[in-house]
Structure formats: C-alpha cells, structure tokens
Amino acid sequence: MSRTGVWLVGARGGVSTTVIAGLAAIQQGRKDRVGLLTETSLFENCDLPPLDDLIIGGHEVREGSLLDSARAICADSGSLGHELIAEIATTLEQVDSRIRPGILFNAGKAILSLEGIRSDCVEQDPAQAVARIEQDLREFRTENDLSGVVVVNLSSTEAALPPHPSHGCAEELLQQLAQGTTEPFRSSTLYAIAAAQVGASFVNFTPSPAALLPATCQLLEEQGCPFAGSDGKTGETLVKSALAPMFFQRALKVLSWQGYNMLGDRDGEILSCSENRQTKIESKGELIKKILGEDVHSQVSIDYVPSLGDNKTAWDLIHFEGFLGHRMTMQFTWQGCDAVLAAPLVLDLCRLMEWARQRGDAGLQQHCGLFFKSPHQSEIYDLSSQFQALTDYLQSCRQQADPSGSP
Amino acid sequence: MSRTGVWLVGARGGVSTTVIAGLAAIQQGRKDRVGLLTETSLFENCDLPPLDDLIIGGHEVREGSLLDSARAICADSGSLGHELIAEIATTLEQVDSRIRPGILFNAGKAILSLEGIRSDCVEQDPAQAVARIEQDLREFRTENDLSGVVVVNLSSTEAALPPHPSHGCAEELLQQLAQGTTEPFRSSTLYAIAAAQVGASFVNFTPSPAALLPATCQLLEEQGCPFAGSDGKTGETLVKSALAPMFFQRALKVLSWQGYNMLGDRDGEILSCSENRQTKIESKGELIKKILGEDVHSQVSIDYVPSLGDNKTAWDLIHFEGFLGHRMTMQFTWQGCDAVLAAPLVLDLCRLMEWARQRGDAGLQQHCGLFFKSPHQSEIYDLSSQFQALTDYLQSCRQQADPSGSP
C-alpha cells in the first residue's frame, strides 16, 4: 500500500480544519464532491492518488485541538455542521496526534500577538528550525509509510521580507542558513527549504512572498520537488479573473476597478496589521492590470470586520467606457465562506503535486495557475486560459501514459 | 473603389442610430475605437473591409428622421452628445435619404400599436413584400456601386412564430411565399428570404425566431450568403456567459440563478407585451442550463421601467453550494446603455460578413458566436470559448492567405 502524506502548516486554522474535516467525511463515506475539480470528469483516466489514500499531519503554533477548531467554525460560519463534527470526532483526534508544534521565525508583531501562540514555537536559529521541520516531516513519512509528502503552507500571511542578496541563489541562501543569519528568512522560507531537503512537494497557499524566493524554488527543483503558488484564489480575485477578460473580449475600456474586501476571524485580524495587509493587497491587486493594462485605476482594500467571521464579503465597482465614450458601471457582491472555498483547492493541489512527483515532474507546476491569485512565474491571469492550461496538461499526460489513445 | 453596404432593418431605432452616428463620427475623423473588436490587434493582418468604406441604408416602419432619433437618444441616455450630433447632422441627413419604408407582415399587436407606425409599411402578400425589399436592396447596391451588402435585422422583437411544415425546407417555403400563405412568415422571415435572393449577407441581431428558420438558412447558404445570429449579446447575458463558466471551472454547484432585467424605451415597451417578451426570455434563458446543466433553478424576467430609457439595468442573484454542502451567494448589477453596447457589435459583424463573402465563406459563420445570446446551431455559450473560436478562425484565415507566414 502506498499513501500520500499531506503536511499542513497552520494545521488547526480554518482552512486546514475544513480540509481535514472534509477529507475525513469523504473517507467515511460522504458522497458529494462539490468543489473538488480533481473529482470531476476532467480528470477521468488520470490516476491521481485517491482521496482515500491521503493522510494528514502538520504543524501548528497555537494551542488547542482540531475539535475546538471545528466547533468554532460551526459557531462562526456554520460550514461544519454539528452532525458532521460528531461523525468525524474520532478522526479529528487521530489527526491531532499527528500535529506538532510549528515554527515561528522572524514572524512579526501581528502574528506573534495572536491569542494562544505557543512560546515554544518561536525559533531563533534558522538552521535549527529547519532541522526540526525536517525531522517532523521524516518521522511523518516513516511512521505512516508514505510514498510522498506534500507540504502546504496555510499559515497566516506574513509581512513582506526585505530583499537579501542571498535570495537569488540556493547555495548562498543555505550558507546564510548555516551561519544563522536572521534577515533572509521568515517561517515560510524555512518550510520551503525543509520541504526541499526531505524531497517533499511544496504548495504556497498564502501570499507570503518569503516562501517562493528564486533560491527556494531553485532548491525545490534541484531536489526533484514539484511546487506551486502563491495565494489560493477563492473569492473576489476568482471573480475578477473570470470577469475582467470579458471587458477585454468586448474591447470595452475599464476606467476604474475598485475592490472592497471585508472579513473577520484570525485572517482578518492578521490583515488588520498594515504590513501583513500590504502583502495580501499586492497579491490581489496585480491581476487587473495584467489582464486589462496599466491604465486602469485599480484599488483593492481589505478591512477587518469581526462580526463577519469567515464569511468574507467583497464588493467591486467596475466603471467602464463603451462606444463613443459612453460610461457605464457594473458591480458585484461576493459572499463566500473562505475555508469552504479554499479546502477543496488544497486537496486538488496535493493530489496534483504527488501525481507530478510520481511522474517525475519536478519544479514549478505551471498548469496549476488557476488555483492561485498570484500564479508563480506566470503572465496568465484570466481564469479560462488557466483552465485551458490545466486541460492541455491533463491531455498531454494522458497521451504520455497511453500514446495510442484517442486524443 | 469597392464599398460595402450595410442595410439596417429598423434603421432609425436606438441601435441603428448609434451605429450610423458612430460610423459617421469615425469617418469624419474620430479616433477612439472603444467597443470595436475588429479594430483591436486581434484583427491585425486581416484585410477586413475598412470602416471608411461602409455605407448605410435601411428600412424603417415609423415616421421621423435620424436627427430626431439622435436627439431623443441625447435626451434619454446622453450617449450621443450634443456636439457630436451637430458635427454629423449632414451625414445623418444623407443616410436618411437612403432609408425607405420598411415592411410589417404578420407583425402582432405590440409592434403595430407602437406610436408613429406608418400604415403604408403593412403588407398583406408575402411575395409582394419580399419583392419590395429585394428592389430596395438592389437599388441600394446599384446606386452606391457596392461590392456587397449586409442586411442586419435590428427591428423590434417579434412574438414566436408557430411551427409550419414549410419551415424545414427552402423549396417549400418559397412555394408558400408564391401562394401568398400568411402563416409561415413574419417580417423577419421575409427579410432573410430577400437577402438570400439578392445575395446579401444576413445578420439576425434580434431574438426573433422567425428569421433563421432551417428553410431560410438553407436558402442563404445555397445563395452563397454568409449569415449569423441570433440576438446580440450586450448586457446581462454577456456577463452570464463570462461568469457561469467560473462555477463550472471550480466544480461549484449553482443551485439558483435569478436574473431581473429592467429597461425603458421602445424596446421595453415591446417587451412589456407577454408574447414578445417570451421570445426574449427564451433567448436569454438557455445559457445557464447550457453551461451549468439542467439542474440549476434559473429564471429570467424582463420588466418595462419607462424612466430608465435605454439605460438597461439588470440584477442577478447566484446561489451556489460549495464543499461540504455550504451555501453562498453572489450578486451583480449591470447598468449599461444598450445601444452603445450593441452598435459596435453590428459594425464588427458587418465587416466579418462581408469579409467572409469576399473569401467565399457562405452559410453560417460559426466563429461569430461570441456576438450572440443564442448562437445559431451552437452548443458553445461560454464567452472565452467563443472568443477562442474567433481567434482560431482568424488564425486559419491568415494562414490561408499567407501559408508561409509564421503561425
């Protein structure tokens, strides 16, 4: 038997808890597959690792249990129901036993001042921190007899990391690591390095820019690790990536695109800190100009509205010009539960990463752009083209697998 | 010199007046091309008939002048400005001189009771009506020394035409025409027949289902005429065709999609008649089920709100289910001036039709689906795929023209 390990960084956060709960429900027999692209006919005849063979572990820097997290979600957005939680309570405890204290390195005030942060997670020496992560990943692999491991960064959005000369080169970055320099690293950098060192795939599901530096990407590729990022595309930006191309395809001139995002919970709390918010805004903001050009007046704002919890609400105004200079408007409101939208993407990505690893596809998984707000190293931001890229990739994989098959 | 004739049926309506005014402005030196896809880089190296070579004539069943229409638009939506109208007043008069009394045949109460309908347009014998149209088209061609003519149906939405045995076969339909039977025809049917008989291209920009019957399509194809339809995709349906695929591409399950449309002016007045509205609703309504499947609860309503004039307003609610059965919502409001959105599509289509004719491409222009709410004989409703089809077509045309060119 060959199972795939999913190592969630931020393992008791909202998205992780929903990933864990959803997978548990499916493994215990739940039938519906809404939200999981890898379970649609698109992936027919692709032998992705089955959902039943995924096993989850992870790191967490806060106190608490998965059951606590699940119950908090039930009270907040209601996306995890009472009955569901009762049914999977045992599984939650089992996964909890595979969650270890995470690492916090150069983490910034917003994160360190979250309620319930464990002081034993704070690391001062980067090499030591990486060693601890590596050890946890290796034990996870051995104890569970895993064929492959995928590390998914689901931790809180970090503030930007100031550029450092070592960021451009794996060797230099490892030297800095060995020397114990602090500046070139944030927690997410260390996770990417550790993943590379143990041969795990790596997914940066957050916008944290310190994860996929040129140097860490080089390292992952050299170690044969598939990777993808950054920042799961789940809500307002998803809609933008579907809608902005429409204006282009009609030769309409967008004058202004204003996007207002509101959210509560820990996510919102972190983003109420201006440094961390800036990271997120930059990740969300580039799409419009990439699709519609630099002339568009485009603003993105994010506000912390505690009462909303994880029910993220966004309102966008699009002011555009048509034939003969006439001005018109469109607006939309998106009311989505972020964890519910993100969780299936995490499962999809883990299966795609492990599938790539099994097929020898190391390095950046270009065809995964549709899952991200800021697709790494890509100029393709519109959703349909991203979807097409995935479809093309699957087609070519199927042809490799069965060259005689009909196209 | 070789010019292309554009024959607008409903030549003093809002869309036609905007087409005429916009083309006049461009021919008199206006620079901006917002809304015209055929003026973007997409059409580079395609030798479409230049905008400067288009000349407009048409049919109209109401009293009045183009200048009156332009001024009414100026007072209503303001999309034709005061200065613009002053600049092109002479051209409007010239085009007016090429507008002749249209035909009304089996037209229905809603249309016949519009204010200002000319009684001399009402025809009783279908063959006589067709003969009159043909004569007008032939004179338009001769007097203006045109290489080709494109007939564009921009008249008011007709009520559905009950099925008739002759609708399936061109020969039988022409027999009915010769015998003077009324039932198989509405005005739009007769325009399509006349276009075919004189070798003109035909565009059904309205939803009127009596235009593109199997028999009229057969006739157009046999006569070497390019044609396309139906129902220009300008507002709410355009947004739907961009947005609905997003839910599919994320494996999200749309439960309900409600669309509420409000409009004033003559369009709204006609659609306040339930028979004519039904035609429009059916044209608007099929898209969601085509893209998202039959299970979606989908309703479209259209209400006449006189004060809005041509500033069509639509509000859509999308209720959908995500991972683990969680329900979420999206809503959008579209506020667009219909004539402004439609006019450049008309110009784009005329150029594409004439280009096809020159290149010997008769019959249905499949690659024009992106311009229509109900793309004729097509299952492709999502905007990006439609756009891709156009791109592919242009690419293949360029390769035919220059087989040695780089792809």
Added chain:
Amino acid sequence: MSRTGVWLVGARGGVSTTVIAGLAAIQQGRKDRVGLLTETSLFENCDLPPLDDLIIGGHEVREGSLLDSARAICADSGSLGHELIAEIATTLEQVDSRIRPGILFNAGKAILSLEGIRSDCVEQDPAQAVARIEQDLREFRTENDLSGVVVVNLSSTEAALPPHPSHGCAEELLQQLAQGTTEPFRSSTLYAIAAAQVGASFVNFTPSPAALLPATCQLLEEQGCPFAGSDGKTGETLVKSALAPMFFQRALKVLSWQGYNMLGDRDGEILSCSENRQTKIESKGELIKKILGEDVHSQVSIDYVPSLGDNKTAWDLIHFEGFLGHRMTMQFTWQGCDAVLAAPLVLDLCRLMEWARQRGDAGLQQHCGLFFKSPHQSEIYDLSSQFQALTDYLQSCRQQADPSGSP
C-alpha cells in the same frame, strides 16, 4: 396566577416554531432580547404581560411535530441551532400536546396541495368549523386557567376572497354562517369569527384579506376584542417604509421603484401560485404610492427560489430625479431570515393585545401599525410616524395609569 394564552394558527410553520422555540428559550433563561421591542426601554413602566406568563397552543393542518419543524429550520436557515433545540426539546413536546388539527375551509388549490395536509382538517360547513375552533379555544383557556387568549393567524397566504354582500355587516355574515353558505368565508374568516365569539384578541399576521372584513372587525369590536393586522412587516417592505420617506423629506421625485423578492420554503411554494401571490403583492405594493404618491412607477414581484429556503432575499431599484431633472439611482439588497424577523413581532403583538384587553381597549389597535405591511384602516405607512404613534400611545397609557407622573 394569571397567564395569557397565545393561539397560533399554523402552529408548526416556520414563524410559529420560531415563536415557540424563542419563548421556550427565554422562559428557560436565555438572556438576549434582540428583536423584541416590548423588551426595550420604550416599554419601561408599562405592565405588559410578562414573557414568562405566556403559554402557547394552536392549530395546524399538516402532519408532523414541532421537533421536526425545528430540525427542518436548523437544516434550512440554521436560525434554530442544534444546542438550542436540544435544550428546549421537552418544551416543544409540551406545546405539541396543545396543538390540535386546524381547519381548512374554501382553501384553494395551492394550500390543499401542500405536502402533508391532513384530510380531517378540511371542513365543509362553516358553522361547524367555527364551532370546532371555539371549542378548542375554550378548552385551551379552561385547561390552562388563562386570563386572556390571543389568536394569531400565521397560516399560509390565502387567495383573495371575492366580495360578498354579507362582508359589510356582522349580523348578515353570521346569518350566512348559520345557513352554511360557502362563498363569504375562508379559513381566516372563520378564525376571526371564532376569536370574537370566545372573546379572544385577534392578530392577522398574514396578508389574507378574508380575515379582517368589515363584518369580522365589527364582531371583534362588539365582543370587546382587541385586533390588529395585516401582514407582518419583516423585510423588504420594512426597509421601504424607512427609506421612502427620505425621498419625500428631500423633495426628491421617485420615478420608479422596483422590488424583487425571492424566497423558498412553504411560503415561497404557496406564493408561486398566482392567486395567492397576488394577495401578497397587493399587500406589499401599496406602500410606495401611499408615501410617495400615485405617479411613481412601482412594481413588486415575488419568485419562488427553493434553494433559498427561509433566507428571503430582496433587491430593490429606486430611480429618482433631483434638482434640474438629473436622474440618479439607489439600490438595496435585503437578506433576512423571515421567521427570525417575524417571531419577535408576534410576541410583541400578543403582549400588546392582551395588555389592551386588560385595559379595556377593544377594537382596532391603531398604534400597532408599525408591525404591519398593510396597517388596517390606516394611512400612515412610514415607519417613523408609525413608531411615533406607538410611543405616543405608550405615553398616554402611562399617563392614564399614573396621572401624576412626569410626562
């Protein structure tokens, strides 16, 4: 000890179940009073019957138990939580034991074809039906040693009842009743008559126009019964009644006010029948013209969108004219859970009715207009004036009670 009986017609419907659950929670110690106006400082020093002294019984025409209803609400809108239901399960069973088979008389297809309708509720003879209601009310009073009883009509919206000569006079209506004529009565008429006969107060919380006919009102007044209606104002109409006066108070001219309502569940199902929907639309539609004048183009539509359940969603567009004829727009979206909004109004009204009865205030309770979409016999539709009327009433009651008190 003196308790007040609340007799809910439609006792296991969504609103009733929420009334029962909420009252149970409060009687078992729940502290928050959100939504209950009678629990605010407005009612300080008014000796309304305490919430703890209310006891509920009722009529229901469908099969099932309150626990079933509560669980269905939990699964639909989530407004009754899992823990709450567990806590009050015993109380729900107790109330269930006081719910008896209701009556269905001249009820119309939409209601009779609801799932789970008990055939033994259908009555053919109006006098016999009234007798059965009276007996149930009397037994409710005796068995529970009640000082007063308030009958609240929360049953499904009936189609309009064609006018009948007897509707204008209590005596004539009772004659028709005795003669067994069918036409002058619907279920709601019979409930109002029965309430009057046993000296109970009566609240028509639905729009059903057959309840508060001149004849039934006369009867109630003659029997010393307080009454009020019609149609609880809970959502879109509530917003309208707050917002429409703003345009008046700014001398802005509303051109069009379009209101689109969407709802699911049994309510929505009933209203998907055009006759019953018409009753509701008329109740919702009159407000705009009453506040803003007859010139406003005002439409209300109601659509059945099953997936929404009780989460009623409404979108309104207001198109208005300002200084120098300039046109502007406002729009709003209301997403409210109807039962949650209605339940506290029911409790408020029951307390006010019983208080009035105790104080000898029979007949129409004019100061209760703020609770209704169609305040009976009133021209005051704007919310603030209605609120003022209630405040003034309370003030005068307090002064009556304590003439020496400070105003």
Added chain:
Amino acid sequence: MSRTGVWLVGARGGVSTTVIAGLAAIQQGRKDRVGLLTETSLFENCDLPPLDDLIIGGHEVREGSLLDSARAICADSGSLGHELIAEIATTLEQVDSRIRPGILFNAGKAILSLEGIRSDCVEQDPAQAVARIEQDLREFRTENDLSGVVVVNLSSTEAALPPHPSHGCAEELLQQLAQGTTEPFRSSTLYAIAAAQVGASFVNFTPSPAALLPATCQLLEEQGCPFAGSDGKTGETLVKSALAPMFFQRALKVLSWQGYNMLGDRDGEILSCSENRQTKIESKGELIKKILGEDVHSQVSIDYVPSLGDNKTAWDLIHFEGFLGHRMTMQFTWQGCDAVLAAPLVLDLCRLMEWARQRGDAGLQQHCGLFFKSPHQSEIYDLSSQFQALTDYLQSCRQQADPSGSP
C-alpha cells in the same frame, strides 16, 4: 424692493455653479422644483424670501469663469445640460462679475496644490484677510441694495485645525486676529468672523471644523446673525440617517456598518489627501454610533476614483443580529450626483437663514439639522426626527405670525 444676497465661498465649484445655474433657470421661468424643500407644501403660508429675490455673489480662489465650470459639469456628470447652459449664459456672466478673488489662509498642501489656484488669494495676515472679506461683503450689499446677506462656505474641505486656547472665546479670538497670530485660523474661520462683523448669516456647508468654533458661534450670535452647519447631508449619510433608525425601531442589533465612498473631481482630489479626508470621515462617521450606540463596529472610507467625477458612488454593508442571535445582512448602493443633491439644500438654507434674520432669530438654527451630516450642537441625527423638528419650527413660526390661525 428688498433682495437677499447669497455669498458663495468657492463660487465656481461644482455645488456653487449648480446653485447659480439652477437659480438662474428658475428666475428665467423653469417650473420644476424637485429637490427644493422650501418649495413644497411644507412651507405653505411661510413668507420665505422668494427665489426670484435672491442674488448671488461670491469668492473664488481659482482662475476661470462660471461658463467654464458649467461646461465642465456638462461634460462630467451631464447634470447641467447643453441647452440650459446656453439659456443662462448671460446670467452666468453677470454673476461672474460679482465673484471676487477669495482668500486662502493657513490652507494646507492639498488645497494649495490644486490646479489653477491664484497666488493673489493667499493671505498671510488674518486681520487683513478678514478686512478684505468684509469689504467685499459690504460692497455686495450696497451695490445690490440687499436687505440681508447669507455667506455659505462651499470651499474645499480643510484639514482639522489644532485646538487653540482662543477658540473658546470670541474676545480672545479677535485679539489673536488683531495680533496677527496664524495658528488659530483657517480660511473658514476668517469667513465666519467676517460674516459676523458685517451682520451676515453664515452656513458651513462643508465639514471644515475651523468654521464653527465656539468663539465664532459666539460672535455670530452676538452680532444677531443666524448660522447653521456643518457638512451638507446629500448622499450616503442621508441614507444612513433614514435607515439606521429602522434597526433601532425593530430592536435589531447592528453588529457592523461599513461604508465605502468613491468620488472623483476636485472634491475627491482634496479628499485623497489624508488630513482633509480625516475631517470628512469624522463628519460622516459619527452618525451610526449616535443612532445605534457605541457598540457598533462602524467604518467609513473615502476613495478618489477620478473617472467617477461628481457621480459619487457609495456602497454600505450592514451586518445585524436578530431574534435568537441569527445574523443577517443588508447592503445598499447609492449613485448620486453630489452637486445636484447639494444645490437645492443651499438655496433652502439661504432662504431659511434670511427668514430667521428678518424674524429676529439670531444664533444657531437648530431646526436645520436635517440638512447636515454633523448638525451643530445637536444629538438628533435621525432624519425623521430632524424633519419633525423642522415641521414643528414652521408650525410655531406660523402661530407666532398668526396666533389666531388654526394649528
């Protein structure tokens, strides 16, 4: 003959130009009075100064003419039409001849860097600046034989003025003025002082807090001058003041109220400077807490979106709790042309000020609260109560005038 002078500070700005154009149109025979409360039946039998007797002059710190301003408005929001401008062109020139260079004192970077600012308007000595304003006001009065003058501050929003000991006492403030101290004054302070000195009424239609200091209010009152402010209530805040009371009147608990405002033009440009924006945000933000209490999470943001021009757009999200803790939402979008909404309020206020002066009502006009976002010295923020206050005032005025009249 006795005419009333209206002295507009910022006389060629958008609001002023619309005031001037609208008054000109009315004086030249335009019939419609939409937006003017003083022209409704509310003011029947009040002998306000007639619109025909108003005459306008003012101060302006930028270059240009009223005709330029009117044409810019025509091109921007279209609220002043082409024909209208043509009809009133002569009047605009006449008013232009009564507009003199304004004063800029301690004005701040945002205002001083506006395009077209005249350097000869910048004053260094406060007493000299006041003297210049006084002289202009006196000449305006003399040359036009005016019975009274109303000074209306319509200039750009100033940054907050740091508190100064002299702000609390008229005498001390005048001493500082005489000594040439800079810190206690901004332009708006000097205008208020000058108005008081010449016996003119004063309206602070902007949020600039330096205008109505305790000291300037004292001065105005002592000099017998009516005054009112601050910040005309025209858009989002107007809606809030109508809507927030609804939640209170239903005992619903508002958790969060988020307001997002977008605007272009000079107003937006000024507010894109954080200091000036802060002034505006404070003026807009206090209402929710005043009406609904301090617990509400309430945020107001203002963004500069150049393409919108004067078509201010606001979107508000209201997240609230109902019975049993259930959470619901409401949202609204307001799309209004600010100058169109503001101009009639300015005319209404001028008539009310002059009427008060004629009747001997000096000092703060408490009953004018409904016109302002931040009603000076008032705790009444809800629109209906403000409207009631005005109604009560008019009633008492009518009774004073005719004690024998029916109430």
